[in-house]
Amino acid sequence: MSAPYAVSAILFDLDGTLVDSIPDIHAALNQTLESLGEPPFTLDAVARMVGKGLPTTIERAYEALDKPLDPATRDRIVDRFRKIYTPRATELTTMNPGASGATRALHEKGFRLGVVTNKPLAETMLILDHFGFTELMEVVVGGDAGPPKKPAPDLLILACQRLGLEPTDVLLVGDSEYDVGAARAAGMPVLVLAGGYSRHSAEELGADVVLARLDEIEHHVRLPSAKG
Numbered sequence: 001m002s003a004p005y006a007v008s009a010i011l012f013d014l015d016g017t018l019v020d021s022i023p024d025i026h027a028a029l030n031q032t033l034e035s036l037g038e039p040p041f042t043l044d045a046v047a048r049m050v051g052k053g054l055p056t057t058i059e060r061a062y063e064a065l066d067k068p069l070d071p072a073t074r075d076r077i078v079d080r081f082r083k084i085y086t087p088r089a090t091e092l093t094t095m096n097p098g099a100s101g102a103t104r105a106l107h108e109k110g111f112r113l114g115v116v117t118n119k120p121l122a123e124t125m126l127i128l129d130h131f132g133f134t135e136l137m138e139v140v141v142g143g144d145a146g147p148p149k150k151p152a153p154d155l156l157i158l159a160c161q162r163l164g165l166e167p168t169d170v171l172l173v174g175d176s177e178y179d180v181g182a183a184r185a186a187g188m189p190v191l192v193l194a195g196g197y198s199r200h201s202a203e204e205l206g207a208d209v210v211l212a213r214l215d216e217i218e219h220h221v222r223l224p225s226a227k228g
């Protein structure tokens, strides 16, 4: 096992990392498509469309339908999707195994915690509130915060600025190539959870560590002041 990373804060991705949100995204996407006269997608197909933010999910759905999509129409479909998704964002969504215990244990040990997601902030907060994560999170950055989304480093840098920390003092836990790309560009260590929403297997993503469950994180981190 690699030596534990000495970090003051741990940032979490949301979709596919803290929660399994695909069942609600899948249902809402299919309802959106049905309202536009389009056929539905399977759960697995939708999981491969998620990760780079909602506009990209809609673009990928239309790519798969082999239908052209101009940006204005895409944005209208994003709005339509959100009207359907937001009220049901926690209906079928579940916490990933170990998410509650791991975040609580890390918080108690003194790590500062946050969420950096490509998902819009409003839906992110609904989900974090629903599962009791909000009180543990010192910073929450959504995909609509302004700067480019992951895999650009900007949202991670923004979270570091809000925490008053250097990226090298912060670690990211994610599930996709977008998380690994963003962390690498920011100069941050990155752990990935196996079985998330990615078009690649976790082992192929080039993360520092692949986790089978979130409660393994504590074996890979230590506070800078603690002896490793």
Ligand SMILES: O=C(O)COP(=O)(O)O
Binding pocket: 013, 014, 015, 016, 049, 050, 051, 052, 053, 054, 057, 116, 117, 118, 119, 120
């Ligand atoms: O909304 C998305 O596409 C992905 O969100 P995530 O960054 O929490 O995985």
Ligand SMILES: [Mg+2]
Binding pocket: 013, 014, 015, 016, 017, 051, 174, 175, 176, 196, 197
């Ligand atoms: Mg994710």
